[in-house]
Amino acid sequence: MSEDKRPVSRRQFLNYTLTGVGGFMAAGLMVSPLRMAIDPVLQKEAADGDLTNVQLAEGDITNEPQRIDWEIDQVDGWYESKVSKTAWVYKDDNGDIVALSPICKHLGCVVSWEGSEDYPDQFYCPCHDGRYYKDGMNVPGTPPTAGLDIYEHKIKNGMLFLGKAQPREEA
Amino acid sequence: MYTMKWIQQDLQQYVQAKAYVDTIIVPLIPFHFSDDASLEKDAFQREVLSVFMRELEKEFSGRILLSPDYHYLKSADKAEEVKRVRSWVEDSWAQPFHHIFFMTVDSSWKKFEQDMNGTLIWLPQIVTESMQFSERQSVVHSQVQQVGEFIRSYWEDDK
Numbered sequence: 003m004s005e006d007k008r009p010v011s012r013r014q015f016l017n018y019t020l021t022g023v024g025g026f027m028a029a030g031l032m033v034s035p036l037r038m039a040i041d042p043v044l045q046k047e048a049a050d051g052d053l054t055n056v057q058l059a060e061g062d063i064t065n066e067p068q069r070i071d072w073e074i075d076q077v078d079g080w081y082e083s084k085v086s087k088t089a090w091v092y093k094d095d096n097g098d099i100v101a102l103s104p105i106c107k108h109l110g111c112v113v114s115w116e117g118s119e120d121y122p123d124q125f126y127c128p129c130h131d132g133r134y135y136k137d138g139m140n141v142p143g144t145p146p147t148a149g150l151d152i153y154e155h156k157i158k159n160g161m162l163f164l165g166k167a168q169p170r171e172e173a
Numbered sequence: 174m175y176t177m178k179w180i181q182q183d184l185q186q187y188v189q190a191k192a193y194v195d196t197i198i199v200p201l202i203p204f205h206f207s208d209d210a211s212l213e214k215d216a217f218q219r220e221v222l223s224v225f226m227r228e229l230e231k232e233f234s235g236r237i238l239l240s241p242d243y244h245y246l247k248s249a250d251k252a253e254e255v256k257r258v259r260s261w262v263e264d265s266w267a268q269p270f271h272h273i274f275f276m277t278v279d280s281s282w283k284k285f286e287q288d289m290n291g292t293l294i295w296l297p298q299i300v301t302e303s304m305q306f307s308e309r310q311s312v313v314h315s316q317v318q319q320v321g322e323f324i325r326s327y328w329e330d331d332k
């Protein structure tokens with residue numbers, strides 16, 4: 003996907019925000035809803051939050067986890083870069099969408115669904131044989147001590163949007 | 174944090190995880206100033222290699238440490254360079270690394286592989302400037318998968 007096809011890039015968004023900062027300071031927070039109302043770009047960004055369209059239609063999500071890759075612009079202090087993201091996406095038995103981070107909770111390698119022939123129906127980490135069940139919970143006795151992070155997600159216009167990956171609540 | 178590079182934060186993580194990180198990769202990067210005609214091409218290949226390395230270390234950051242790049246003059250005598258490279262990795266073997274890989278696009282190392290005290294991975298220059306951006310990405314991606322498989326086969330032997 004080329005960058006110009008996107009509705010608004012992070013850089014544009016920042017520019018909008020930065021130009022607005024002086025105004026915010028002078029007029030206080032009351033200005034903010036007003037700006038949202040008059041600036042369609044900001045409005046859109048606010049509505050989508052930080053969720054990104056990952057170009058997967060809801061109808062294409064099956065019970066079998068599939069790997070989805072996408073890119074986001076990330077600003078690290080002064081340094082802006084493209085960061086590629088990955089998720090394993092499927093529908094669970096209730097038909098609910100699950101989007102798991104592939105980052106192993108042990109030391110951060112990338113796990114794959116059925117990544118080892120010896121363990122079908124599990125996520126497998128090639129680095130130290132870490133394993134996770136389909137729901138992302140770690141298999142006891144393997145190195146990881148927590149389940150895979152879960153992406154916030156939503157469906158809009160039939161497309162899957164993913165946000166940040168969040169650690170699970172400790173049970 | 175899911176990349177492991179020669180920067181402070183990652184090195185802290187590395188020191189904690191030392192027992193689990195048993196593999197080091199040394200990129201071998203040629204450079205030169207003399208041959209204008211190939212300057213651009215070489216710079217491009219260097220870029221490709223760094224994209225490749227970034228993706229590889231992302232996949233395997235929990236077990237692979239990426240060493241600082243080893244730079245050498247393209248025209249330099251390889252037999253001499255091999256000695257220097259060896260002295261680099263001797264230090265690594267002294268640390269408990271069980272696997273040392275060299276990664277390069279320069280096929281002239283191939284002849285010296287026996288003397289290198291590590292495993293040479295030569296990446297053929299199949300990504301070219303004329304490729305579309307997305308095509309480059311997918312070629313690099315499949316190269317990463319293949320090299321990943323190769324490295325994993327060494328890990329399998331440990332078991």
Ligand code: FES
Pocket residue numbers: 106107108109110111127128129130131132133145146193235236
């Ligand atoms: S990084 Fe996944 S098991 Fe160690």
